[in-house]
Amino acid sequence: MIRRSFLSLFIILLFFGTATTSLAHSINMNYSDLNIEGNEILYDLFIEQTDLFPQFGTDLDNLVNDELASQKIESYLQKGLRIDADSKPLTMELVSMNMAQKGAVRGMEIQLAFIADEEIEQFNLHYDLVFDDAPAHTSVLMVHAGEYFQQDMIDSTNRDILINLSQDLPQPEIGSVLWKYFVLGIEHILTGYDHLLFLLSLVLIASRFKDALKIVTAFTIGHSITLILVATDRIQVSSHWVEALIALTICYVAVENMFVQKAKWRWLLTALFGLIHGMGFAGALAETGLPKSNLIGSLLTFNLGVEAGQLMFLCLLLPVLLWLRRFPWYRKMMISTSCLIFVLAFYWLIQRL
Numbered sequence: 406m407i408r409r410s411f412l413s414l415f416i417i418l419l420f421f422g423t424a425t426t427s428l429a430h431s432i433n434m435n436y437s438d439l440n441i442e443g444n445e446i447l448y449d450l451f452i453e454q455t456d457l458f459p460q461f462g463t464d465l466d467n468l469v470n471d472e473l474a475s476q477k478i479e480s481y482l483q484k485g486l487r488i489d490a491d492s493k494p495l496t497m498e499l500v501s502m503n504m505a506q507k508g509a510v511r512g513m514e515i516q517l518a519f520i521a522d523e524e525i526e527q528f529n530l531h532y533d534l535v536f537d538d539a540p541a542h543t544s545v546l547m548v549h550a551g552e553y554f555q556q557d558m559i560d561s562t563n564r565d566i567l568i569n570l571s572q573d574l575p576q577p578e579i580g581s582v583l584w585k586y587f588v589l590g591i592e593h594i595l596t597g598y599d600h601l602l603f604l605l606s607l608v609l610i611a612s613r614f615k616d617a618l619k620i621v622t623a624f625t626i627g628h629s630i631t632l633i634l635v636a637t638d639r640i641q642v643s644s645h646w647v648e649a650l651i652a653l654t655i656c657y658v659a660v661e662n663m664f665v666q667k668a669k670w671r672w673l674l675t676a677l678f679g680l681i682h683g684m685g686f687a688g689a690l691a692e693t694g695l696p697k698s699n700l701i702g703s704l705l706t707f708n709l710g711v712e713a714g715q716l717m718f719l720c721l722l723l724p725v726l727l728w729l730r731r732f733p734w735y736r737k738m739m740i741s742t743s744c745l746i747f748v749l750a751f752y753w754l755i756q757r758l
C-alpha cells in the first residue's frame with residue numbers, strides 16, 4: 406500500500422516538477438504590439454508573471470500599485486528596452502501598468518509611449534528584458550502604421566530589429582517564421598500543465614501502445630478542428646469558460662478512471678474533449694497574433710508543434726506506465742493517481758470559475 410501511494414505521488418510530483426520548470430520558460434503569451442502615428446510610438450507590452458518572478462518576486466499585484474516599487478519596474482524597462490530613431494534613443498514614458506489575465510496566463514501589461522522630434526519613418530528596437538532569468542523568453546512583435554504591418558519574434562538571438570516604414574522591408578523568410586510557430590506549438594504543450602495532465606489521465610488505463618495511439622490521435626483530430634475554427638474567427642468563444650471547461654474535462658476523465666478498466670471507447674470521448682482543448686490552444690495563439698500573409702501555414706505548423714510536444718511527452722511516459730502495468734497493484738496505484746489528479750483539476754475548476 407505504501408509503495409502504491411508513493412508511486413502515485415511520484416508520478417504527480419515528477420509531472421509537476423517538469424511543468425513548474427517549463428512554466429518559468431513559457432513563451433506563449435508574451436507580446437510587443439507597436440502602433441506608430443506620426444512622431445509617436447505607442448508600445449503595448451505583455452510579459453508573463455513567471456518570467457518576472459526572478460527579478461521582482463511573486464507579489465506583482467502590490468508591486469504595480471506601489472509608487473516606489475513601480476519606479477523600480479520603470480527603471481528596469483529603461484535599461485532593457487530602447488527605441489532608436491536617427492541613431493538617437495527616444496525618450497520613454499510609462500503610460501500605464503497593471504496585472505492582466507490573458508487566457509489561462511497572468512502577467513504584467515505595460516503601455517509605453519516614445520516620442521520623436523519628427524515623423525518616424527525608420528527605427529531600431531532593442532529588446533533585452535528578462536533574458537537573464539528566462540533565456541527561452543520570446544515576445545511576438547507586431548508593428549502597425551496605417552496599412553503597414555510587420556511581424557517577427559523577439560528571442561535571445563533576435564533582440565535588435567530594424568523597422569522601416571517608408572519601404573517594404575523583406576519579411577522574415579517563410580521557413581523561419583513557420584519554424585518559430587512550430588517551436589511555439591511544442592513549448593505551448595510542454596508548458597501547458599493542464600493539457601499534459603489531461604493526457605496523463607487519458608493514458609493511465611491504456612494497456613497497449615495501440616490504445617494510447619488511438620486516444621492521442623482522436624485528441625489531435627478534435628483539437629485541430631477547433632484550433633483552426635477559433636483562430637480564423639469562424640467561431641467565437643469565451644476564454645474564461647474554455648479554461649474552466651478544460652479543468653472539468655480533466656475531472657471527468659480522472660473520475661472515469663476509477664470505474665473503467667478498458668480504453669476501448671475512450672478515443673471517442675477524447676475526440677469530443679479535444680474540441681474544448683483546441684479552443685484553449687487557439688486562445689493562446691490568438692494573443693500572440695498571427696501573420697496575415699501566412700495564416701494557414703502558421704496555424705498548421707503551430708498544430709504540428711503541439712503534436713510533436715505531445716509525442717515527446719508520451720514517449721517518455723508510456724514506457725513507464727506499460728512497465729508498471731505488469732504489477733498486480735497497478736490498478737490501485739492508478740486509482741490513487743486519478744484521485745490526486747481529480748483534486749488538483751477540481752481546484753483549477755473552482756479557481757477559474
